[in-house]
Amino acid sequence: MAYAALRSIAQILHQTLNHDHQYLILDEKQQIESLIEKLSSLHDFLENYSKKITQHLVGKIRDASHIAEDIIESCITDRIHSESASHEDGSLGKKSIRFDLIVNLIFGSLKPASRGHCHVVSVYNFIAIKARLLRESSELEIVSIVGTGGIGKTTLATQVYHDSFIVRHFDIRAWATVSHDYNLQEMLLSLLNSMGKLTREMHEMTSELLEECLYECLKCRRYLIVLDDVWDTKFWDDVKRLFQNDKSGSRIMMITRLENVAGYANSCTPPHRMRFLSDSESWILFCDKVFGNICCPPNLEEIGKKIVQHCQGLPLAIVLIGGLLSKATRTEHYWNYVAENVSSETNLTDEQYSKILSFSYKHLPYHLKWCFLYMGIFPEDYNIRVTKLVKLWVAEEIVKPVRSKSLDDVAEEYFLDLVERNLILIHEKQSNGKIKTCRIHDLVRDLCMREAQKEKFYHVTNRSLCGIQQVSSTHRVSIRRNTNTHNHKLLLSPQVQSLLNFDWEVPIPEMSNMRLLRVLHQQGMLEFPNEVAEWVKLRYLDCMSIHIPSSIYKLQNLQTIILRRDMGPLYLSLDIWKMPQLRHVLLEYVILPDPSSVGTEGDNSVFVLVNLQTLSLVMNFQCTEEVIKRIPNIKKLGIHYKDVEVGREYYCLNNLVRLRNLESLKWIDFGFSFSRNLSFPTSLKKLTLVEGSLSLEDMSIVGSLPNLQVLKLRRTAFFRRVWITNAREFLQLKYLLLENITLVRWRVDDTHFPNLERLVLKDCYKFGDFPFEIGEIPTLRSIELYECSGLVVILAKYMQGERRILRNDGLQIHIVNSRQWDFGANGP
Known part of the structure; x- marks a missing residue:
């Protein structure tokens, strides 16, 4: 019982005060008295509201109290033994009791999961x-x-x-x-x-x-x-x-x-x-996945509990069945069908309910099955970038076109559907809240591999096989990391359409006859073969290479090109404007040709790249009217100005405002003042500024963007060392990153940044002030401090303490590699 556990820990505390007080140090006596008072209030709460308190909560308090009791008794016992053995002054060499931990254990258990x-x-x-x-x-x-x-x-x-x-x-x-x-x-x-x-x-x-x-x-x-x-x-x-x-x-x-x-x-x-989960825990988990905050309808409760019992306490099986039912019709007839089939397919073997997992797969909508099986093409425990996954699905043509929606948007909807069904796990989120990377559970991945093998959906190279391995029965081939490469040669048939090599050390196989190739992902270096112009079906290319062969511009079906390289600028040919299917161009430090240029050879006509959504990273980007016309639907743009000796008028930067669909802009070395008639498109949601200088007027221009949700300032100098914000700025901003900036002070009011949720400071050792008013923003959920000064850390912690006193303790402070000064549990 929680009551007995609370009485027990209270007795231990009284015993310590009355008989073992000589072993206490610093302000532990006052902290014990405060804890006794808190425990008394909690005990009264349990007695007065016993009928309204669930056994689940009672168990949480009981377990937390037992552990807290062990912490106190162990610490005092260690001090008694230590003093007895050393005969030294009792106040020396003692570690303080973690009362902050004890309070967090007991009273933190009252918070809802x-x-x-x-x-x-x-x-x-x-x-x-x-x-x-x-x-x-x-x-x-x-x-x-x-x-x-x-x-x-x-x-x-x-x-x-x-x-x-x-x-x-x-x-x-x-x-x-x-x-x-x-x-x-x-x-x-x-x-x-x-x-x-x-x-x-x-x-x-x-x-x-x-x-x-x-x-x-x-x-x-x-x-x-x-x-x-x-x-x-x-x-x-x-x-x-x-x-x-x-x-x-x-x-x-x-x-x-x-x-x-x-x-x-x-x-x-x-x-x-x-x-394994108990019946009650299993039912709570099941209801959470199927209904969320809504209670289970009475007519489905008995059937639902039968379904849960067949999962026999395995959380993964419960969440997968729950994910299936969350998307299905909520009728007794369908739920009885699921209960009967789950029961008949349950088999307690070492595979751990693999048939229940198969049941979830079999009842996926047809358009999601291929997307789900595709997850198994990645290596075990691979962190899959969602943007990469979406591009691959589109290139593989496993996304069904929907009128008035882009293929990328449809693919993202497919992805979120699989997440809601608990078949894909969220691993990391972006600054704007979207999912950045994902992965799948090992057991789910095993299911993908088995079903893909049945369907001959893709072939995975055998790690242990030496000699010649011929692949001729599938259209997709995955080469995994750590593949045994000794005396190993992979022969691919001309029918292979997708080749994904995830091993840095494995060279690309012979590809001279692969004219049907649609997807090529090469983790390591790729030497383009002479026959690259024959890959007329190629839609997706991701590799590391020193150069781009001129013949690549003949690939009229190419949608995505990702080229990783550590060399100097890459000069693109004018032919880049003749590739109308391009959607995503991700190249490092490229020089984009002027489409109005007139060459001396061949046809110099250019097309409107109406499908182009991503273009990065362009060196000394000239935003002329001709360029604007060719990329009307660009959403993500990355530009870098280096060694420029002329003004922004030469680069026509005033035309940026005409990119009316632009949502994300990364600008490196912005050596131009914004405050002189330079405007950003109002569609901008994310802005990253790196290695430049800003005035207060520039910040006001940025702050006036009506849809800006994410702002990142990296290695940025401010003309003035004080940043003063205004109430009419940054109205939609949710994420703010300040990294290695020259600011010394920041003046802000609690009415500013009304939607800010996350604040990140990195390498801000010059930053000697932290405005308390930030802590009064009701939407703020986390402050992250990386390599910051000790003063900033102290002020941030103090601000967090003030919010707790006001019973608004939703703010989390994360400190990494910063200069912390330890003032004990009570702060400075």
Whole structure:
């Protein structure tokens, strides 16, 4: 019972005050008295409203109280033993009791669980893991989470990883997904990337150099490393040397399905074993996925509970069936049909309900089945960029055209439908709130692979096969990372239409006879064959290359071209204006030819690129009337001005306002003042300004954009060191990034930025002021501080404390690698 647990912890606190007070330090006596008062109020609340309190909530309070009691008793006991052994002054060498953690454990359990998590996890599982990570031990410790596939291990770890207490406690957090056939170099890159330390040069480094980079990032810092999906004990032998024990209280969280792997990494402490959901937990999860905030209709409740029972507590099975029913008709007849079929297809084997997962796939609308199967073409645990996925679906012609909608918009609707059905997991979001990257669960991916094999939808190269491997039975081929390349040659038939190579080291196979090729993705360097002009069906090209062959302009069906390179500017031919099917052109530092130029050879007529939506990154972009006419529907534009010696009139930048469909603009080295008759199109929703100078007048022009939701200022100088905003500016702004700017002060009123949700400061060591009025913006949900001054950190924390006093504690402060000054739990 929660009542007994609360009485027990209260008695422990009274015992400490009356008999063990000599072991208390600093202001712990006052904090204990305050906690006793809070517990008394909570006890009264439980007694007065017992009939309205669910058993679920009572259990949360009980479990949190038990763990809090253990924290207090363990700390006092350690002090007693330490003093007895050393006979030293009792006030020396003692660590303070984490009363902030205790209050968060008990009273944080009263907060309703946020929606949007894929699985229900026991609040006790969550609190127990959190307590083990935060316990008073300076030694490096490994905390393992073990459980079968689909039971919610990664979901639990994700919740803990993003918990506000965990974020504040650790200086650095990093996450890497390991998988079956792990690659040490890829894992190191993943860790550095999640820390925000990854640079382009690191992709070319050896594993040894990457290890040195990782060591420097972790040295003398309290870090939390998550190693997800570990399958082999050998992995720990390979990586344990990377994580030095600096006695700073660092932790490693290992997630695995195998008991022996968890025990091998940490034989001293038993792993946390995930359990299946109870009937009540399963029903809560099911209703959340099917109905959201609406209650289950009475006529469907009995049938729904039968469906849930057939899932036997496996969260993944529940959310997939829930996703299916959330889109289906809510009639007793259909629900009975699902209940009968789920029951007949349930088979408790090691595959863990694979037939239930198959049932979800079989009942997908036809137009979504191919999109879903396509997810299996990517490597295991691959973070899939949504924009890339949408472009591939369109190029593969598996998106059905809809009148008055672009193919990209239809593909995005397909994607969101699969997300709502819980078949695709959200991994990362963009600054504008849209989904940036996604992935699929391992069990769901296995389903994709099985069904794709039945349909001969694509072929995946066999990692272990040596010698010659001939592919002749499918139109799509996927070459995975870590493929065994020794004496291995891949022969492709002329019927192959899509080739996706995800291995940096595997060269492209012989392609001289592949005239039907539609999609080519090459992770590493691509040497264009002489026959490239024969790829007349090619719609999607993504590769790394030094140059573009002149014959590529003959590919009249090309929709997307993505070229990654580290060379100087790339001069495009005038023929680029003769490719009417182009939708997305993503090239690094290109020189765009003037369409009004008159050449000396051939036909110089140009077309209107009516389908072009993305164009980036253009060097010294000349926005002439001729260019504007050729790209009337451009949505995303990236431009870079470098070594310019003439004014903006030469580049016709006043014409930017005529790009009436432009939604996103990235402008690097903007060496021109905005305040002199330069206007942006009112359609602009996202603006990124890099390496330039701004006046207050310029900021007013930006602030007056009626639809601007995202503003990023990077390495930007302000003519004045003080930024004063006005009430009529930035009315729709939701995301603001200030990175390495020269501002010293910021003056803002609480009526400004009325829709701001997220504020990010990076490398702002000159920024010596943080306006308290920002904290009074009711929509603000998070402030992120990366490499900021200690004063900014203190002011931000103080502001957060003020909001808590006013019982408006929805604001989260995330601090990464900033200069923090520790003033204890009560702040400065």
